[in-house]
Amino acid sequence: MANDKDDDNKYNVKIVERCLSIFDLAAKSEGPFTVQQVMDELNINANMAFRLLSTMVTSGYINKNETTSAYTVSLKVFNLFNKALSSIDIRKIALPYMEMLGHQFPMANINLAVLYDGEVVQTDRIDSQTVPRTYFTPGKRIPFHASGLGKVLVSELYPEELEHIIDKNGGLKEFTVHTITDYDQLVRELQKVRNHGYALDRQELVLNDNCNAAPIRDSKGKIIAAVSMSSFENYIPVEQMDANIHFICDTARQISYFMGYVI
Numbered sequence: 001m002a003n004d005k006d007d008d009n010k011y012n013v014k015i016v017e018r019c020l021s022i023f024d025l026a027a028k029s030e031g032p033f034t035v036q037q038v039m040d041e042l043n044i045n046a047n048m049a050f051r052l053l054s055t056m057v058t059s060g061y062i063n064k065n066e067t068t069s070a071y072t073v074s075l076k077v078f079n080l081f082n083k084a085l086s087s088i089d090i091r092k093i094a095l096p097y098m099e100m101l102g103h104q105f106p107m108a109n110i111n112l113a114v115l116y117d118g119e120v121v122q123t124d125r126i127d128s129q130t131v132p133r134t135y136f137t138p139g140k141r142i143p144f145h146a147s148g149l150g151k152v153l154v155s156e157l158y159p160e161e162l163e164h165i166i167d168k169n170g171g172l173k174e175f176t177v178h179t180i181t182d183y184d185q186l187v188r189e190l191q192k193v194r195n196h197g198y199a200l201d202r203q204e205l206v207l208n209d210n211c212n213a214a215p216i217r218d219s220k221g222k223i224i225a226a227v228s229m230s231s232f233e234n235y236i237p238v239e240q241m242d243a244n245i246h247f248i249c250d251t252a253r254q255i256s257y258f259m260g261y262v263i
Contacts, residue, residue: 018042018052022062023073032070090114090216090225091124093258098227101251102126105244107235111211111228113142115153118165120144130235143205145172145186146179148213151199152226155190155215162190178203198249201230208233210241214252219260227252 025033025041038049053071056062060076091112098110110126120142144150144165154162166172172181180186193199201211213228229248231241 026073032072094255098126108229108231113149114225118168120150146205148199148201148211148228149226152213152215155193212245212248214249217256217261
């Protein structure tokens with residue numbers, strides 16, 4: 001195996017690898033990033049960092065703010081992101097069922113998410129008819145421990161996989177007074193998800209916002225995505241959300257069936 005890895009490494013082009021690492025840095029950054037951040041992330045000197053960034057600016061994948069000298073990714077990257085989204089087969093199957101559920105519950109948002117590289121990535125949302133609507137960006141990252149979608153997606157991971165995700169995300173951060181921040185409590189919560197076949201978020205990410213989520217499985221029974229229904233309490237009371245759990249479970253089962261999953 002070591003020889004195979006060595007063979008793969010000898011074909012790597014270092015400058016391309018570094019440019020891709022800058023994209024990884026941009027993805028992790030909450031705002032614009034700087035030359036110093038690139039130097040620290042890639043462990044390179046200022047001259048090399050400037051050369052890499054200049055190349056990426058010239059190619060149109062990164063924009064430079066001439067006033068602040070900070071960098072951001074360009075809309076050219078967004079085109080690649082849209083291509084990536086369109087390649088996810090689950091979206092083509094799930095969206096019609098999400099739309100039907102949205103028509104049934106016009107005061108709720110219907111959401112779809114996948115687990116990618118240790119992060120919960122929301123790929124789609126059917127907006128509620130409430131006003132004002134919340135702004136949604138495809139590819140939005142969601143805390144795995146404070147969301148119904150996230151709990152579903154990590155519910156069947158091995159303990160070491162779960163611990164790796166916790167470390168990667170900087171621990172179990174608190175978002176509201178209801179957020180689970182204790183590891184043992186999280187483990188018990190995920191056991192409930194496995195037992196019940198669905199997950200709940202009761203004001204754990206956003207106050208007064210509640211969510212029911214269920215797993216979408218492939219032909220081998222593996223969880224490949226999660227679908228959820230969420231709404232603020234002034235639109236759908238929590239008691240009604242509790243009573244409506246079976247609707248999201250039915251939607252998830254229908255999508256799973258067309259992904260090849262048969263109970």
